[in-house]
Amino acid sequence: MTTQTIAGRDVTVDEEGFLADPAQWDDEVATAIARDAGIDPMTDRHWQVVRYMRDTYLSTGSAPTIRSLGKASGVPVKELYQLFPKGPAKLAARIAGIPKPRGCI
Amino acid sequence: MAQRIAILGAGTGGTVMANRLRRRFAPDEASITIVDRDDSHLYQPGLLFVPFGLATPDGIVRPRHAQLIDGIDHVQGEIDRVDVEAQDVTLADGTRIGYDVLVVATGAVLLPEETDGLTGPGWKENVFTFYDLEGASALGGALPAFEKGRLVVAVVDQPIKCPVAPLEFAFLADWYFRRNGRRDRIDISYVTPLDAAFTKPVAADALGGLLETKGIELVTEFNTGEVDGRGGRLVSYDEREVGFDLLVVVPVHGGAPYVGRSPGLGDELDFVPADLGTLQSKVKPNVFVVGDAAGLPVSKAGSVAHFEAEVCADNVVRHLTGEPLEDAYDGHANCFVETGHGKALLIDFNLETEPLPGRYPGRFGPLPLLAESRLNHLGKLAFERMYWHALLPGRSIPGITPTLDLAGKRIPAPTTTPTTTPTEEAG
Ligand SMILES: Cc1cc2nc3c(=O)[nH]c(=O)nc-3n(C[C@H](O)[C@H](O)[C@H](O)COP(=O)(O)OP(=O)(O)OC[C@H]3O[C@@H](n4cnc5c(N)ncnc54)[C@H](O)[C@@H]3O)c2cc1C
Numbered sequence: 001m002t003t004q005t006i007a008g009r010d011v012t013v014d015e016e017g018f019l020a021d022p023a024q025w026d027d028e029v030a031t032a033i034a035r036d037a038g039i040d041p042m043t044d045r046h047w048q049v050v051r052y053m054r055d056t057y058l059s060t061g062s063a064p065t066i067r068s069l070g071k072a073s074g075v076p077v078k079e080l081y082q083l084f085p086k087g088p089a090k091l092a093a094r095i096a097g098i099p100k101p102r103g104c105i
Numbered sequence: 106m107a108q109r110i111a112i113l114g115a116g117t118g119g120t121v122m123a124n125r126l127r128r129r130f131a132p133d134e135a136s137i138t139i140v141d142r143d144d145s146h147l148y149q150p151g152l153l154f155v156p157f158g159l160a161t162p163d164g165i166v167r168p169r170h171a172q173l174i175d176g177i178d179h180v181q182g183e184i185d186r187v188d189v190e191a192q193d194v195t196l197a198d199g200t201r202i203g204y205d206v207l208v209v210a211t212g213a214v215l216l217p218e219e220t221d222g223l224t225g226p227g228w229k230e231n232v233f234t235f236y237d238l239e240g241a242s243a244l245g246g247a248l249p250a251f252e253k254g255r256l257v258v259a260v261v262d263q264p265i266k267c268p269v270a271p272l273e274f275a276f277l278a279d280w281y282f283r284r285n286g287r288r289d290r291i292d293i294s295y296v297t298p299l300d301a302a303f304t305k306p307v308a309a310d311a312l313g314g315l316l317e318t319k320g321i322e323l324v325t326e327f328n329t330g331e332v333d334g335r336g337g338r339l340v341s342y343d344e345r346e347v348g349f350d351l352l353v354v355v356p357v358h359g360g361a362p363y364v365g366r367s368p369g370l371g372d373e374l375d376f377v378p379a380d381l382g383t384l385q386s387k388v389k390p391n392v393f394v395v396g397d398a399a400g401l402p403v404s405k406a407g408s409v410a411h412f413e414a415e416v417c418a419d420n421v422v423r424h425l426t427g428e429p430l431e432d433a434y435d436g437h438a439n440c441f442v443e444t445g446h447g448k449a450l451l452i453d454f455n456l457e458t459e460p461l462p463g464r465y466p467g468r469f470g471p472l473p474l475l476a477e478s479r480l481n482h483l484g485k486l487a488f489e490r491m492y493w494h495a496l497l498p499g500r501s502i503p504g505i506t507p508t509l510d511l512a513g514k515r516i517p518a519p520t521t522t523p524t525t526t527p528t529e530e531a532g
Pocket residue numbers: 113114115116117118119140141142143148149150151152153182183184185210211212213235236237266267270361363395396397398405406407408409410439440441
């Protein structure tokens with residue numbers, strides 16, 4: 001864990017840049033992380049996914065998988081890959097300020 | 106009046122639950138009804154061996170009713186839906202089964218139609234799965250005829266049953282084609298959405314190393330979006346391609362479709378949300394879940410269904426006798442990983458502790474952990490007998506506990522930086 005300054009705020013992140021404490025997050029932190037990952041600007045569709053991820057994590061304690069996102073976020077899987085290239089679930093989780101999604105063992 | 110316990114699904118988890126609960130209650134204390142659509146209990150780990158002619162379809166199926174002890178009411182029928190408010194289950198033929206406690210043990214289904222093109226041209230011709238009996242038998246017809254080209258073993262997405270089974274398939278395919286003298290004309294690739302061969306680092310290294318030794322190519326972070334059977338191509342969502350002549354695919358899994366038709370019972374993949382420690386569902390206090398049907402971050406494996414059923418049966422008893430439930434399950438799983446050439450390795454782990462090297466069971470156990478050995482292979486074969494004769498009847502197996510035992514495991518020295526799991530949900 002290291003402390004980093006993102007959007008003018010001191011936040012704790014893990015080795016891969018995921019926030020350690022979701023409470024240190026706000027829209028500006030999200031926008032800054034997204035820009036850093038090459039997503040600029042954050043469109044309404046991006047926010048729809050990011051907010052869905054965050055709400056799901058905060059209410060259930062685990063981040064949704066890509067398939068669950070495709071079924072329940074209102075954004076189909078194909079589009080998820082266009083919005084968040086490479087790894088939508090991981091990238092959207094990082095922008096949403098929640099821990100890296102834990103796959104099943 | 107007797108309490109009514111209804112168990113949905115008479116596979117691994119449901120059968121263990123029924124047998125364990127029947128021993129805990131006199132007939133006038135509780136009635137136990139178990140429902141399944143047919144009377145054929147399939148030993149699913151045996152599916153791995155069918156394509157290679159090492160097991161026959163008939164040899165791995167036994168009647169379900171014969172696995173249930175006396176005093177259990179076995180109903181054959183298709184479950185259509187559950188009404189958790191009214192506390193009753195409706196079967197497709199209209200039969201209704203009321204309950205005081207419900208145990209959901211209906212497992213997971215394969216959903217090949219969810220992947221574009223997978224069930225299109227080529228399905229069962231050059232595109233197969235060994236995850237059901239029909240698929241495993243069809244593949245058993247295709248392998249002997251496969252003379253040269255590229256065999257691709259692909260996992261579409263997690264969660265899947267027995268996450269090591271597709272790796273085992275690749276190892277056995279290597280062995281099979283070597284034995285037939287065809288291996289130099291056949292390339293084998295293993296395609297996974299994960300960023301390594303397995304989810305947990307120590308085991309991922311060991312299993313990845315085995316792939317390398319056997320000359321099996323590993324393609325990681327590949328999220329299959331489309332299967333083109335005619336053209337022999339797998340296409341990922343980020344538009345990478347892997348070509349194949351023969352594809353063996355593990356389709357995406359979901360919960361039983363009736364779960365989706367039952368208001369409030371399941372999540373978006375039709376799995377039933379549950380509390381890991383107690384196996385009580387998050388749906389209603391009188392609804393419990395075991396096995397693959399549960400929406401839990403644990404392996405979908407027979408060993409898990411078995412360990413969960415031990416804890417869950419105790420908690421159903423507590424629930425019915427008004428005692429507080431016990432938070433006793435830790436995600437413990439173990440499985441033999443067949444590696445070909447008459448060898449296997451064994452992994453034993455839970456949610457906190459990844460598979461580690463050492464011995465099992467306990468410090469002086471005969472079986473080496475995370476290392477290939479002939480004894481582990483014999484263990485895997487012996488497991489089938491244990492499955493029918495000890496596990497399903499719900500007998501406790503000496504030395505095997507529902508929770509993880511750290512004795513015998515070599516725990517890596519703590520590093521200064523906290524380790525994170527490198528290979529989680531891809532995407
Ligand atoms: C190829 C393969 C290899 C495997 N290898 C291993 C291994 O080596 N080790 C290991 O531990 N595990 C292994 N497993 C996994 C293991 O078999 C499963 O995890 C285990 O059987 C799960 O038990 P369950 O009770 O949850 O579900 P199941 O045993 O699948 O039982 C579910 C039951 O519910 C019934 N059902 C579902 N829906 C309905 C409905 N609507 N109406 C009526 N009945 C219904 C089904 O007919 C079925 O009998 C393997 C699985 C596969 C596919």
